[in-house]
Amino acid sequence: MSDVRYGYQPNYAAPPGSLIEEQLSGLDISARELARRCGRSPKLIAEIISGKAPIEPETALQLERVLETSAAIWLGMEANYRLFLARSKEEAGLAKHIKWAKQFPLAELSKRGLLSLEKQPAAQVRELLRFFGCGSVEACQERFNELSAVAYRHSPSFESTEASLLAWLRIGDLRAEPIEAADYDRTAFLAALKEIRGLTTESIEVFLPKVKRLCASAGVVFVLERSLSKVALSGVSRWLSPRRALIQQTARHLSNDHFWFTFFHECAHLLLHSRKSIFLDGKGLSNVAAELEAAADDWASEFLVPAQALTRFITRFSYDEDEVVEFAARQGVDPGIVVGQLQYRKVLSFSQMNHLKQRYEWAK
Structure with missing residues (x-):
């Protein structure tokens, strides 16, 4: 920005x-x-x-x-x-709209250099409008209402505030703007994903720039942006234009199994589903039909670890972590991803073999 x-x-x-x-x-x-x-x-x-x-x-x-x-x-x-x-x-x-502005995480946005903290109410509202790229509060709210009505809806257990979610989505727009990307090409995107799958064994410092480059070469911008304090969200996929898509993730659980599953889940939405929707992936979110979410889950699981191979492994699994490491090596993925799949299938408890997962940290 x-x-x-x-x-x-x-x-x-x-x-x-x-x-x-x-x-x-x-x-x-x-x-x-x-x-x-x-x-x-x-x-x-x-x-x-x-x-x-x-x-x-x-x-x-x-x-x-x-x-x-x-x-x-x-x-x-x-x-x-x-x-x-x-x-x-x-x-x-503008000063009359200060209550509207205060619902947004102004301090966090300022800390990220996205707006300045102002003392005067009118200046605070003006800064927020600049952040959202809107000329008036009415125009801004109209856009929000359109987004809420068409692109996503909240479930009763929604854990993110709408204002913080809208701000986080806007950050994705701003981070994506300067990134150069080719026009979207589905065949090229699938080819890029096959190459990206082989990066799951790498550290985040190694794979992140490669993921960004490979996605961009197929018309998909990838943004890793820490969530705001009131956004309980793992990722989102959406179309910025008919020829440019965005995947935005939070690395919410700071583990590689969750990161990679979220990534390929969002990729599945771009590959399989409507370009008119925004697909949010987080606890308490219900923005699309359950069958679409299930389809994205299945695609991501199959792409990471083929179900047939995983089922065969489970039938012979003796709960030895060396078996997990060897199986992961044969599949060409990190052992932590296999652990995550086994935990999801309830073969392992969520406390078992977590040391095989790679852990991430946000720079302070």
């Missing part, structure tokens, strides 16, 4: 009429005489001087000839004055 700020904003702007009055005094002529020389009505000149009427380009040219001050100066003063009036009016309006 570009570091756009608004620069110096004076708390006062003089109407161009003040300069007109000053020049009239120096020339010792009246406003009525100025109106006669410009071919304008005395009423219009009086309203321009008082700031009630704006200086139009034609009038600026006439003032240029009579008062010998550039038309560009008159129009510049006029623009600055009108902008000041608009800002002043907006300031009061």
Whole structure:
């Protein structure tokens, strides 16, 4: 996201009429005489001087000839004055929406360098609108309502606040913007995923840049973004445009089995399901039909560890971790992924063999 700020904003702007009055005094002529020389009505000149009427380009040219001050100066003063009036009016309006803004995780967004913490209520609202790329609170809320109604819905046990979720999704947009990616190609994406599967044995420092590069080569942007404090979410897949998709993950449980299953689950949504939906993967989320989620689960499981091979392994499994390591090596995946699959199938308890999983840490 570009570091756009608004620069110096004076708390006062003089109407161009003040300069007109000053020049009239120096020339010792009246406003009525100025109106006669410009071919304008005395009423219009009086309203321009008082700031009630704006200086139009034609009038600026006439003032240029009579008062010998550039038309560009008159129009510049006029623009600055009108902008000041608009800002002043907006300031009061924005301040009324501070309660709306406070529902978003402003401090966390500031810590990530995505907005600045402001003291004044209007400034806080303005910063949040800039973050979301919206011109007004009404436009922003309309977009949120559209997203909520069409793309996802909450289950009764929803654990993420909607405001924090919307902010996290917006971070994905911003992180994705500068990433160059080819147009989406399903065949190329499947080929990239086969190569990515072979990276599951690598450390995150090694595989992460490769995953990003391989996904981008097929038209899918991959973003790893730590969740916000009130977002209980593992990942999301969605289409930014008909030719550009996004997978955004949180590494929520900080283990490789969960990371990779989430990744391929989101890939499955892109490969198998509608481009009109946003697929959220997290506890308490119910954004799509259960059969679509089950289909994504099945695809991810099969892609990581073929069910037939895993079933054969389970029938001979004597609960020796060396067997898990050897089986994982034959499948070309990390042992932690096999442990996760065995725990999911309840062959192992969730406390068994976790030392075979790779653990991740967020940089502080």
